[in-house]
Amino acid sequence: MSYKLFIPGPIEVSPAIFAAMSKPMVGHRSKDFVALYQGLQPDLQALFYTRDPVYISTSSSWGVMEGSLRNVVAKGVLNCMNGAFSDKWNDVSKRCGKEAGALQFEWGQPVDPAAVRKELATGKYDAITLIHNETSTGTMSDLAALMAVVREFPDVVSIVDCVSSFSVVPIKKDELGIDVLLTGSQKALALPPGLSLFAVSEKARQRAAKIPARGYYFDFLEFHANHEKGMTPSTPCISLINGLRAKVDEIKKEGAENRYARHAKTNALVHAWMTKHGFKLLPDPAYASKSLSCIANTRNVDLEALNKALKARFACVIDGGYGKLKGKTFRISNMGDETEATIAQLLGNLDILLSEVPKS
Ligand SMILES: *Cc1c(COP(=O)(O)O)cnc(C)c1O
Secondary structure: OOOEEOOOOOOOOOHHHHHHHOOOOOOOOOHHHHHHHHHHHHHHHHHHOOOOOEEEEOOOHHHHHHHHHHHHOOOOEEEEEOOHHHHHHHHHHHHOOOOEEEEEOOOOOOOOHHHHHHHHOOOOOOEEEEEOEEOOOOEEOOHHHHHHHHOOOOOOEEEEEOOOOEOOEOOOHHHHOOOEEEEEOOOOOOOOOOOEEEEEOHHHHHHHHOOOOOOOOOOHHHHHHHHOOOOOOOOOOHHHHHHHHHHHHHHHHHOHHHHHHHHHHHHHHHHHHHHHOOOEEOOOHHHEOOOEEEEEOOOOEOHHHHHHHHHHHHOEEOEOOOHHHEOOEEEEEOOOOOOHHHHHHHHHHHHHHHOOOOEO
């Protein structure tokens, strides 16, 4: 049975992207691959608003999230935590044997810049991890305010996850002074899972050069040396890179600004629907994500029954809450190719089901 995903990743992949991905293989050390890789560079740099190289990793985002720690943390890392993914990053820092500080906020709260300043001022840290858009709670922190604080500490290398906000809102890497900015394929880029993209500053590379035991697969210096030749360190998932080429062409055709505006409109539609039904967002609306809505289940709807009916009758799936928020919230993604029409259709289906599904 095929159905359409409105969960916050992976999301629906269009037939055009699958078609692009089915191109014949080329050798990953061939001129054809180099042309593909180098052709993508200027377009990826434009989307990251950077002059730094944008590397392509065959891994999900966690590969680069873990790899970044191994590349840049010498003294200690401050993990800013306000949801499942950012909390996990603290766990991963410890698993990598790093000194890791936990700056914890309640789920649904944004990361507070003043608290970050206070922690960094202790001098214990030479790196920081930040998640721009905490997907588990639909909370978008104020990245500009946070990076203004981080820039007060020139020895600190910043690692920023924009996995579920990349191409939804502009994230100006160089202007904000972000050292490592990373994203993954299966969120707003609407590609299948398996690829991550990450742009790395010279400062982060210089730090990496001084750190032993960076490993191989995610070594920034290996990525850079291969990048100079238009290649990746190991055999990449070439099919996904062909998909990325097609997606980037679509984004250029639509225009990045139009893409941001489209996401803002579809996100607002979900918010209006939610209000109409007497629901509320989990986060403060001032920090609401633009790529998904994390809605508190204030009406005590049986979310499992709702989703089951949605799938059976309308071949759509939403998310019933992540981790400890399961059943207490539900999440609707408006990432990727969704339009006002497709989101309105989903919301119309939910209207019908809400009048029928019992409370839990
Ligand atoms: C989905 C997601 C991740 C993890 O991505 P994987 O592809 O599972 O590695 C990390 N951070 C955020 C904010 C995410 O939304």
